[in-house]
Amino acid sequence: MPHATEAERVAHIEEICGHKFRNRNLVVAAITHPSAVEGKPVWTSYERLEFLGDSILGAIVATDLFEKFHEMDEGELTRLKISLVSGKTLSAVADKLGIGSCIVFGESEMGTGARGMHSALENVYESVVGALYLDGGYDATHDFVARTLGPHMMPELAEHPVSPKSRLQEITQRELRCGPEYKLEGEQGPAHSPTFTSVVLIQGRRLGRGVGSSKKEAESAAAADAIERLAEEGIPCT
Numbered sequence: 001m002p003h004a005t006e007a008e009r010v011a012h013i014e015e016i017c018g019h020k021f022r023n024r025n026l027v028v029a030a031i032t033h034p035s036a037v038e039g040k041p042v043w044t045s046y047e048r049l050e051f052l053g054d055s056i057l058g059a060i061v062a063t064d065l066f067e068k069f070h071e072m073d074e075g076e077l078t079r080l081k082i083s084l085v086s087g088k089t090l091s092a093v094a095d096k097l098g099i100g101s102c103i104v105f106g107e108s109e110m111g112t113g114a115r116g117m118h119s120a121l122e123n124v125y126e127s128v129v130g131a132l133y134l135d136g137g138y139d140a141t142h143d144f145v146a147r148t149l150g151p152h153m154m155p156e157l158a159e160h161p162v163s164p165k166s167r168l169q170e171i172t173q174r175e176l177r178c179g180p181e182y183k184l185e186g187e188q189g190p191a192h193s194p195t196f197t198s199v200v201l202i203q204g205r206r207l208g209r210g211v212g213s214s215k216k217e218a219e220s221a222a223a224a225d226a227i228e229r230l231a232e233e234g235i236p237c238t
Contacts, residue, residue, distance in 0.1 A: 009102040013128060016097045019136045026045050026131040031099075033120055035106030038191050046127035051144035053130030057085055062146045069155065075170050077175070082134050083157040084149055085124040087216055094121040101121050106192070164223035167237075168200070168208075171227065174234050178203055180226065182219045187207070198222045202230075 004012075010027045016033050024050070034045040042048060061084050065077050072080070072081055077128040083089065094100065103120050133141040168180050186197040198218035206238025207229050231237045 004101065009104070012098060014103050016099070016148075017128065017132050017136075017140070018147075019132060019140050019144075021131070021135045025137050026135055027128075030127040031102045031124055032104045033106060035192055036104045038106060046124055049127035049129070049130035049134075050123045050135065051130070052194065053126035053128065054085075056133045056141060057126060057129045057145060060142050061085055063150065064071055064146065064150075068153065075174060078169055078173060079166055080153070080155070080157050082163065082169060084152055085164075086163060087118070089149070089152055090125045091108060091118045091121040093152070094125040097125075099124050119216075122216075140156040149184065164220050164227060168223040168227055171235065171237050175205060175230075180223065182222065184215060184218075200226045202226065 006028060009031055010021070010024060013027050013031060020115055029044060030046050030049050032045045036043040043155070058081070061081050062077070065072070065084075071075065077132070086167070100121055101115060103117075103124055105120070129141060129145065132144055141201055165180075170182055172178055181201045183199050183201065184196060187194050187197050188197075189195045193212060193213070195213060196215050196218040197211050198215065198221075199206050200212075200219070200222040208222040208226030210218045210223070210225055212218035212221055228235050
């Protein structure tokens with residue numbers, strides 16, 4: 001759908017969501033990469049909807065896992081949840097749904113190739129969740145998440161942490177009875193190829209710092225840094 005009209009892109013999103021949007025602008029924003037609207041208001045791209053969708057998605061997945069896997073402890077539920085909402089899983093699900101053909105990119109993003117598409121697929125899945133929640137409510141959003149992510153809710157995904165962020169989450173909950181907090185410290189470079197710097201705080205103390213080409217990559221690097229520091233302080237990190 002590289003030359004699809006806006007109406008065709010919106011129609012495809014409505015089809016995969018199983019929902020007719022009353023506010024069509026939500027769908028348009030949800031599929032628009034920031035590079036396509038540089039200089040325009042922030043709400044014209046998917047960034048704000050991605051922020052909302054990330055939280056809604058996390059709540060839905062956590063609730064479903066809690067109700068489905070009664071024998072799992074907190075650590076296992078955490079690992080499974082993080083695996084399900086990871087970039088790898090969300091981008092694969094979004095790709096299978098055909099979301100990639102709906103995304104509107106700007107010229108500056110065209111050269112990023114597979115890496116740029118992988119990140120965009122993950123982000124747009126979350127932004128679609130946010131848009132669907134605003135337009136259709138919780139039930140419609142839950143139905144979409146259950147239908148698209150439900151098949152991936154497999155207990156074996158809880159066996160081992162799948163990323164530095166999931167490992168850090170498990171370690172801090174197990175050993176310190178708290179969760180990590182990530183903060184964006186800076187953003188540098190041109191809009192089409194930015195570099196992000198993130199820090200992670202644990203019990204209010206800054207323990208890790210990381211740099212990446214996306215916010216999620218920077219957070220992952222910060223988590224890995226924090227794990228090393230916790231190990232140096234004698235906290236069990238295995």
